[in-house]
Amino acid sequence: MQATGRLSVSVLGAGLIGMDLATKIMRSDCLDLRLVAGRHDAAELRRAARRGLPVATGGIQSLVDAEEDFDVVFDATNASFHAEHAEKLAASGAMIVDLTPSRVGQMIVPGVNREDIGSHRDISMVTCGGQACVPILHAIARAHEIDCVEVVTTAATLSVGRASRLNLDEYVQTTQDAIRWFTGVEDVKALVNISPARPAATFRVAMYLRGRDLTTDSVRALVTRAADEIRTYVKGFGVSVCTVNDSTAFVSVEVTSSGERLPHYAGNLDIINSAAIQAAECYAAGRLALAGRETA
């Protein structure tokens, strides 16, 4: 931990997710960005260096070899690398926030289970679609008897980077697992579309829930409350449709990006990164409170 009362933080991965995370960390009051490590001397990384960010090109090894230990490491690489990254960082004691759909660590959706953050060293931010749907599905499933859930995510082609394209299988599986775990509903299906539309389609998540006791009034109230909570850490979160017909609730949400370096349609990047920052800041608050008690 820094003398400044901020946690030292590094970002592993210099793709769309990693670079936006770096920008968001720079704005945080309690996170201090110490390193962004990519695997190649990519144009993105060189641009980041010109903006004054500390960068390295050795991937995970750059973090292991760094002179300082990091309090928090964000893994914004590829699902198939995450377990190895977590193992290599275990000795450093860093808290790892996983942005890949690896399903290795404890799943965290800040609007639902913030309290689990402090007790795990490796936390998973699920998926962008998972961050958008879980708080809403969780709220409805707690109040109603739900037989099945289906979630359809659509993201604009320019907002889906190479690792995400290679990880579509993991995306589907991890999103389904998260919905089951958070709602207790077994019959769950997740689908994802990548839209080639120009101008680009805004990130969108549509949810279907089947349950005999669903009513329009109840579902609307639950969705409104859950959306208000999400908006405390994802400003561009909005509900576009919320209806109940024939025992099926249909809720669709759109997320626009509020990050200055992201195009407005890239809400998929914004929501998972905002959730990750929120999780890291919760962890920081816990650490700093503890440190405060120790010194007092």
Added chain:
Amino acid sequence: MSQEAARDAAAGRPVQIHDPTLRDGQHAVRHSLGAEQLRAYLKAADAAAVPVVEVGHGNGLAASSLQVGRARLSDDEMMSIARETLTTSKLGVLMFPGWATTQDIKNALAYEVDLVRIATHCTEASVAERHLGFLRDEGVEAHGILLMTHMASPDQLAEECARLVGYGATGVGILDSSGHFLPSDVTARIGAIRAAVDVPVMFHGHNNLGMAVANSVAAAQAGAGILDACARGFGAGAGNTQLEVLVPVLERLGFRTGIDLYRLLDAADIAGRELMPAPPTIDSVSIVSGLAGVFSGFKKPVLDIAAREGVDPRDVFFELGRRQVVAGQEDLIVEVALALRAARDGGSPAGSGTGSC
């Protein structure tokens, strides 16, 4: 081109017919085909020596869903019936990355499917990299096919097809998912793809503007080696290229399909009798859908939702086209219908509004 010149150009070149009647046709009957219907048509197509027959939910493996409709039969049931019934025709399945996963492909391989098609939207070939690579490693014939191809230029499609071949595709192709193309559009696209790859190139037509057979002929003349066609045109929206029309037309033009005409006509009669309440027609809504460039499979959900919300389905299609929706985005239909109703009634959409829904 005169008929003689066309025959000379074709010069007995083989064209492989790929028959997705039992997959694309599912869109026309809400994915409700049953076991006896599958058996009846599979047997007939097999007897006619149709080279490849495809089965599945309308959107392929694992696509039975609330979004598009739940299938009456599971993937396992459909593949099992097809495997038992087919003796000469190859068995094909379709898979969309993001809708199905490698696990679903593995499951299909347990039924010894002969050909797996991996489908992505027109500019998104890169999402097929893993699945095509997996099938290459398994030694299974795998084709990469592009959906909604009216949304991309011939050069873009050629580039995407070259990418698919790089990932391991042993055939590539384009679907006119919206029935939007005219023959010259097809000629340009197939020509550009042929110049970019050295594997067979496929064309899959829809008949919204009455062009499916003409477009398929244009594709063959531009060098396509695989053409999709369905019995009675059984398929989404206005239907697909009509199989029992396309085959004799190709033969007259000098292409060889290897299909027995009388048995093909028998198969089409069985399809007409057993699979569908009525053959697909180009109704007014289908024309609008084709003009708007919207996926043909949207027809039934658009009609359902437009009726429920009291709006004109033609307006829904044009607005969906303006938003450039792609197959798989059926969830936008409700939003568009509610917005149209609100615009008409002069208020904000019921059940919508940012934040306070």
